[in-house]
Amino acid sequence: MLDVKRIRLMARMAQYEKNDIRKDMKISTYYKKDYVSLNTLITILWMTAGYGILAALLAVCFMDELMENLTITKVTYLGVGVGGGYFVLLIVYIICANVFYRGRHNRAKQRVRKYYRDLSRLGKMEVKEKKKV
């Protein structure tokens, strides 16, 4: 006779195995701190590249205005502005990346833990069934 509980459990596990397990297993091999630090670092690198590209595009866009009456004071202000913008964006991104990757690690860990719990439940069910037989 079919065991509805067991079928439900197996279906849930199969769905998880099909979709998220590989990604979650990879994430859960890291300690939370390591995972968050590594990904925040990668994000900072990408963000720096992105900021550089954005700054370059804006510089190209406003080339004429920048070159007009170019003085050392103007260059200094510009440098401070670009540096300040980068610093602000960096802080925002570090905070956001920290929150984002921390949450992702927590969720992955929870899913993996649940999967293992389901596995042990399934094992117990099978043992019970064998005993009955």
Added chain:
Amino acid sequence: MSTLLVWREQMQRFYAKYSIFIRIGFQFCMGFLVFYQINSNIGFMKTASSTACTAGLAAICAFLPTIVMVMAATALVLLHFYTLSLPVAIVAALLFLLMYIFYFRFSSGKAWLVLLTACSFAMDVPFVLPIAAGLLGTPTCIVPAACGTLSYYVIHLVKGSSSTFKAGDGVEMVETLISFTKQTLMNQEMWVMIAAVAACTLLVYSIRTLSVDHAWKFASVGGAVAAVVIAATANVALNLHISLSPLVISGVIGVLVGLLLEVIFLSVDYARTEYLEFEDDEYHYHVKAVPKIGVTVPQKSVKHINERQNTGSIGGKNNRGDNGGQTSSSYGTGYPERPKSADEILLERSLNKELGLDGKSKK
């Protein structure tokens, strides 16, 4: 209304039955639409803009995740831009890279929204998708929708002034680079539409999440009106050349799509709303419970009537009765037997008696 709900139930059942094929078909259609739009608007490379290439790309992308389709569309756009001019391709590549760095690294799941937003702009219905995204999604949908709008305007700009971007050598290339960057980033119409799309999505989401009756309807209408008003106001204030009639039509279509989505995803009966109030040790609860409208799909029982077999069996029965278990030539032919006259019956009986074919003579 009840007919619509019955259709919804039937559609759900149909989708549950053939979901794999429907998803692949839908993805193929989306891919074909995207690649066709790109090739028809900026088909500078003849080999890449052929129908075979369009269909082939769509067919490949139908079986892969949507992020692959986005990457294929990006590559196709860059290929066409490169054929036209290297500086244009470089600037476009940098813009696409920025989109990836600042958003898609974190959330690639909504990449399809970029494609559909760009397509909806190309088809002159720009406000349909923001309304749908506000109703079914979250405020983060603003980012892919804005990226889609930006992509559309980059393509639109190149399409409109492709002759001016044809780069020569050295100085001309630099001039093209500066000119294209300036025109892309200083495109006021683009920023206005991005603002309208963002405001529309946010407003729809905010109204939809309120606990008022008919929130989805108000959200659709409010979002459409806000988007049209923002676009029209900016059009007048900044002296842009945005055609208003497509915007209004797009708003109306957006509202209709919103109503349809409400029927599909949230069919509730506000007339039977119940307000409950209870408490536990820590909280006092005020609950508003709106019952769903449930319909049962009428079960059609199909009775297969095979005329051929039935008539045959009737004929057979008659023959067996008449001829004492023998089958006549008309048995099973499907044609009704001609009624016999009294003379024919008597003649048949006498012949059977003489030849010993009837039951009595056998005994």
